[in-house]
Amino acid sequence: MDNQFPLPGPTNLTPLPPANGASPVPSGSKPLPAPEEASPPPPGYRPPSAAEAPVVKPSLLKIILPIAGGLLLLGLIIFFISRLLAGGPSESRQVTPGQATTLTYWGLWEPVQVMKPLIDEFERQNPSIKIDYQLQAPQDYQDRLATALESNNPPDIVRLHTTWLPAFASNLLPSPANTISATEMSTNFYPIINRLLVVDTQVYGIPLAAEGLGLFINNTMFQQKSLQPPKTWEDLDSAARALKDVDALTGKINRAGVALGNTTNVDHWPDIVSLMLFQSGVNLYDPKGEELETTLRYYTQFVTKDHVWDDTLPSSVVAFANEKVAMIFAPTWRAREIKEINPTLAWRVVPVPQLPDSDVINWASVWFEGVPRNGKHPKEAWTFLNFLASAQAQQILFESAAKDREYPQPPAHKAVATIAQNNPVIAPFVNSLESARSFYTAGNTQDSATGLNARLIKYLEDAVNGITLGQDVAKTLETLNQGFRQVLNQYGISSTGRTGQ
Template identity: 25%
Template sequence: MKRWTKLMVGAAAIALATAGCAGSGGTDSSNEQKAGQPRTLTVWLMNGSAPATLTDALNKEFEQKHDGVTVKYEVQEWNGIQDKLTTALASQNPPDVIELGNTQAPAFASEGVLTDLSKDVDKLNGGQWLASLKASGEWDGKQYSTPFYAANRMVIYRTDMFQQAGVTPPTSRAEWLAAIGKLKAKFGKDKQFQPLYLPGQNWYALLSFIYDEGGDIAEKSGNDFTATVDSDQAKAGLEFYKQLVDASGTTAPKDNDEQNPEQAGIYGQGKVAMMIALPWEVDTAAKNNAAIKEKTSAFPIPSRNAGETAPVFQGGSNLAVPVNSKNADLAKAYLALILSEKYQSQFAEAGMVPGASTDLSALDANPVSKAMADASKNGKSVPATPKWATIEAGQNPLKDMLTAYLTGAKDIDTATADANKALDAAFSG
């Protein structure tokens, strides 16, 4: 489920603009086929998105409810999916239901290759949708994709180290910094120990601190975005990031992110008390150290306001109906079923934040997934612009800003001003 952090909308998407795509309404195949005539609904979901037990039951129920319909369920790989979707959506015979990374959705919507679902929101359990994923599916005032599922970061920690240092999970930034100090006092004689492993370019974590200060990456006007990382609020978030780095004395590189080197592997070595991470990184850490899983729990990223959790970047997947689908009516019915409480609750049982359900009780069974669920109630998305995925996959100005400030190459005013200029250029490019 890491995949949405690596998705990009590259030059291949440009081909959509010249592919002779249809408008935004979708095709009602009931006008083309006689009642009862065999029909095939093609569904593309991504590898790892839904347990086989769920999709098997879902597809069986759908076929039973729709006489003569066969669901052609095809699991796709994230690697290469951008080009595959670009080609499929530009054709006259695309799949009928597709899964998109939430950073992909605005680009495809803006190209006119997705069906407008605005009038169907209520039928698709819209009252239960995650606000962050709903926003990523909107374009030009219309809804082109629905939430599917999501995940967000939290602070994963060693319960045994916390206990030995007399530390309890912090509920404010001040308590978090104090906990770092206590952990250093207890284990600091070990030169390999780190109370918090925090790479210099974990911009997902930075977003929480910026959001918590009341700031954001950009502000929206119509379909346009203007960067705001040079605001006082964004600077305050960046300053707190540096406070954490300095207080922890982390040896993580300041010029790379949490995947280089893989932070879960560092945590798994047993010398790190905390990391800001996604829930499945615990399993990654346990690959070479199975015992660490039993010693691990999590808490939401604390807010500067005591007793509150900081807002979090929420990544995930959306569902959409290609505009050239020959079975738009069936596709919408399929979305209604998969977004129903019956199946959304099963996503929670599988450890994901369901995109169309407010019942997260199934996530309470595991302390790590519970922390994710608690934080998810305050989730936000990156700017819903077709440009964002390219920004994220390319020379991300937020990463450059972090490295420049943390290394002292630039002061905070210069670092944020340069990042703001780079983001504005990307938004309008």
Template identity: 25%
Template sequence: MHRSIGALALLTCLAACGTATPQKGPTTITVWDYYGSSTPIKPVVGEFERTHPGIKVDYQAYDYETMRQKYATAVSSGTAPDVATLDMTWIPAYAAKKTLAELPDKPLDTLYGKGALEAMRFDGHFVTALYDFDAYALYYRKDLIKDPPKTWNDLISTASSLRKGKFQVLPDTFHFAQFLYQAGGDLVQNGKAVFQGPQGVRALTQLRELLKRGGVYWGDDQGDSSGIAGVKDGRIAMFLNGPYMMGVLKDGAPDQKGKWAIAPAPIDVQPGSYLGGTGLSIPVSSEHRDAAWQFIQFLLQPPQQVKVFTQAGAAPATEAALKDPALTMPDPYFGGQQTFPVFQQALGTAHHYPYVKQWTDVDRAVQDAVTAALLDKKSPQQALSDAAKEVDDLLVD
């Protein structure tokens, strides 16, 4: 980042976020991180402290589930950290409950593409800075599939013609939303469920048709939700997932090196993906927002962003990092393919989940509906209609 841009951003934050009470000695910020042992954050704390001698970092690591529970409790009790890594699927509820501090427009509005920028805003203000992203593309066995499917009809045709392996059908909101957005639909609009409309029924019907014609159901009963067990034993030859799965494949199925490739997700009326990932957020209770903002800006600089991939195997979110040679070089596991441009293309048309405080319950209702339809317990129309009534009741509160 240019020094002048960083100075302008800091001045903006000082005006918008407020300054900490003057104190003797360095300011200490508390950072909570759910990345685990592969974190790209902990290794750069020392460098940040050296280049920002007025700030010390109290780094605290938690696993994903512990972080989910601990952060929710901390927000309600006023004991939240100064900076936290938050799953982008959590951001809607926290933002809607006004627990996230507003972040300055600069330099955030210059670092990302359109899809990322939209996901980071609530009520016209940035409430998180995307650190890594998750948007879906099609993974396929290129030794079994000559031409990757480009449309929904192609996908069914390809899945039904496979002699070995099937298309992984996951009964969750992530994958249903992928098809819903491609059909031109949405989950919630103006405080009302809209996923039960024609686009939603079409999307869920497509998933059920895939399951019947060359798909394999991969629910919780299958164990590992990534499906790596099915990949290893050949049951899965195609699936939709995000860039983090590249690392999962390399670690979990090293003997299949050179057999996999990645293509844009097959579409219906338009491209579209759910957008997930990790956001860097400052709770409104932070007493050191200016120092916290300096730490976030440091983590968004290209050298630190590239470590999101080289250290953690995830996809950095800033456009500068996605152009780095570490991410644009041919990948031997995928037969020399340059893989990240495919995911960057998906990011450009991705949709964030609706910013409603009841999102966790909405997510559960949608997932239950998708599961019921895939297991033939309800028709797609009935399952989505029932879920929509439940969601509308939730959104009244």
């Protein structure tokens, strides 16, 4: 299977011990037979009289009775001991709070009230396991997670971004044989999920959602200009120029056409530029060539040539909510922010533009839940993750998130994502997942300054800014190429033979 990242080979794991309170029973064992009772005395038998001297002979009855009694006693002892240790197959055993295993779960983004219905259902189905969900602050999370994973007492379940796997794969325990398989992942989840999380048939974690990019457009502005949503990049360029409004005297942009072209106030610009590079066929493991230069020049021309956006405007999401720009690129979670800023704004989401006569390519950014290798309860933790991989669990979470914020992220499970398409805001994101790509340039991953994403994004930022400022293009792109290759090599990531995930 073609994977996004190289990981250590399969590790021979020590078999997990039996569940608490269980004891292995030898196969093929049978209950002991009941001892036979002594036969009644024959008719006409009478004991010897007192006057007769009895003749002492060995009595078969006296021999059998002690043996039979001993066998009966031994059988009862074995029976009750085995029942106490293993319990009968139809026995209903109640778990007291003292017997339950509590799993510590480090989460991000989702508040406790959203996760509660999901956790409640799992605990109902698994009364011997309790979940202690601890919402983590995003700031410095990657550093805190790295410290925890290297310790002897990490959380039982943690949330990670897929781009962190080159750094943390050796600290994670892949799914055991009795939980979700690579085949089930391939069947139930989108191709991008399998490329990111399945390596050599080993499943490294379970995603609850899969985020992407959509094109947010202002309905009123498009109607005023009698424009249709752009389907190609050429359409988008034309629409942006038609929609912009510039002060005739000062040249100041009153209303921007689209938020593209720089790195200072375009939210999610690393994801947008990475998407454009993928669509152009650039190999991000070894970025070079005419396609790289053409794509970066095209991105910057929205500022340098078309003047449909500049750095005097607010950040793109805020500008869109305040009707300062007609189009922006953003993930689903920005929809809530837009509505909170301007509840009466008329807007919608459409698919991102594509290149004509080319394969459809979209973008994805995926968080997932993993099990630390040094955790105290790996079997129970994977029982929980196996539940999270089910359509039932992802449906519960989607419905809970929808009540909390109206625009939840698209579920990672395909069956549930199909249901989510009924929400017109989420539908374009769901439809994009089948053709999505991803890379280590995903934005908003809370990387530390020395993290893989942060370092690659810095090289990409310098290249975009260098072209905008008119610096030597050849030198700018060579620095980008060398920087990418150096960082990827430090993480053991190959730069040959692949053009993206």
